[in-house]
Amino acid sequence: MELTLVLTHACNLACRYCYAGPKSSRRMSEALGEQALAWGFAQVPPGGKIQVGYFGGEPLLTWDLLRHFQVRAEQLAREKNITLVATVTTNGTLLTDERMAWLAEHGVVVAVSLDGARETHEALRPYASGASSFEDALRGAKVALARAPLTELIAVSDPGNVARLSGTARFLLDQGARVISLSPNYAGAWEEAALETYAREFEGVGDEFLRRFRAGEDVYIAQLDAKIVGRLKCGLQACDKCTFGLGEVAVAPSGNLYPCERLVGEDADPRWVIGTLERGVDRARLEALYYARLGKDFTCVSCALRPRCMNFCGCSNAFSSGDAAAPGAFLCRAEQVHAKVADRVARTLFWEANPVFLRKFYQETAVPSGVAPVVEVEPLATPVPATG
Numbered sequence: 001m002e003l004t005l006v007l008t009h010a011c012n013l014a015c016r017y018c019y020a021g022p023k024s025s026r027r028m029s030e031a032l033g034e035q036a037l038a039w040g041f042a043q044v045p046p047g048g049k050i051q052v053g054y055f056g057g058e059p060l061l062t063w064d065l066l067r068h069f070q071v072r073a074e075q076l077a078r079e080k081n082i083t084l085v086a087t088v089t090t091n092g093t094l095l096t097d098e099r100m101a102w103l104a105e106h107g108v109v110v111a112v113s114l115d116g117a118r119e120t121h122e123a124l125r126p127y128a129s130g131a132s133s134f135e136d137a138l139r140g141a142k143v144a145l146a147r148a149p150l151t152e153l154i155a156v157s158d159p160g161n162v163a164r165l166s167g168t169a170r171f172l173l174d175q176g177a178r179v180i181s182l183s184p185n186y187a188g189a190w191e192e193a194a195l196e197t198y199a200r201e202f203e204g205v206g207d208e209f210l211r212r213f214r215a216g217e218d219v220y221i222a223q224l225d226a227k228i229v230g231r232l233k234c235g236l237q238a239c240d241k242c243t244f245g246l247g248e249v250a251v252a253p254s255g256n257l258y259p260c261e262r263l264v265g266e267d268a269d270p271r272w273v274i275g276t277l278e279r280g281v282d283r284a285r286l287e288a289l290y291y292a293r294l295g296k297d298f299t300c301v302s303c304a305l306r307p308r309c310m311n312f313c314g315c316s317n318a319f320s321s322g323d324a325a326a327p328g329a330f331l332c333r334a335e336q337v338h339a340k341v342a343d344r345v346a347r348t349l350f351w352e353a354n355p356v357f358l359r360k361f362y363q364e365t366a367v368p369s370g371v372a373p374v375v376e377v378e379p380l381a382t383p384v385p386a387t388g
């Protein structure tokens, strides 16, 4: 069970690509959050596991609520013998060492958004006042990494900063991060020139991955690692995919339920509402959304990359095409780029018998005997036509 509490719609930043809507000051009440936790824990059998995420807006604007709900979640986990994993995604500007110490002590896994070096970050992630948020976000990222070295740093790739994408990967890893995500803005205005830049820059990201492994560093770049794992497993498995409402629910401050926190926005689009805390999940509504998502990928049915493509992700589809059931043109192109680069770097490191790579992906330190290199570049699919 994954339960995300959208603590507030407010944010102190005004990122140009923000999908969280125009921002209101509405925050979750203590009573509603407690009700959501009770509901979420009731879905999990004793001995099971729950992941509770804190999201926004900027969740650290409601630090009091986050602490309150985390302590309550820990109580429920103890009472019901349920394993609790907690996460928070923050823009980092309000993350002090004292707060990070508390989060680390309570086992809350932190992800910090930072778009890269100063110029890149400042291009699209200003404070709401227009001032630069770079110094504060970078300080927050460093505070998090100092207490929790596996903190994920997330940079959004967008047509407005894609020309520096490979430099962003290098910058984030140079800060000491071991886990990074170069999260594409699927809703961006990706013209052909930007797509070509994306493909070229992502090759540079692959080169950075190679460079780190050759230097003995074990780094995780989400878009590459996912594709390598997908190949080694002969396709992404159920456990690698989100469930979009089935076992994964986000709760808005109003009490509306959504299949993914990224679809909450300002809580104003009824297409994605799958119920309310008062009435519970509307099964018919959820199933309509869920099965539409599974049944409409006819555009992809003959694609060789389909088993490891993230066209299963309803919210990424929705941002890229307007339809949760169908991937848009940019998502399709980005997936092909990620797979091509992942195959190149994995094949290279495999044949170099890179010990860090072999230990990470094969749990071996030498090329395993009798194992064929599982990383070959496949012919790419015919891209999904632009749909919106």
Ligand code: SF4
Pocket: 011, 012, 013, 014, 015, 017, 018, 019, 020, 056, 057, 058, 091, 113
């Ligand atoms: S920090 Fe997050 S919620 Fe705030 S404006 Fe940026 S993307 Fe939106």
Ligand code: SF4
Pocket: 299, 300, 303, 304, 305, 306, 309, 310, 311, 327, 331, 332, 333, 335, 336, 381, 382, 383, 384
């Ligand atoms: S056609 Fe595109 S979106 Fe569909 S499976 Fe292939 S790469 Fe993915």
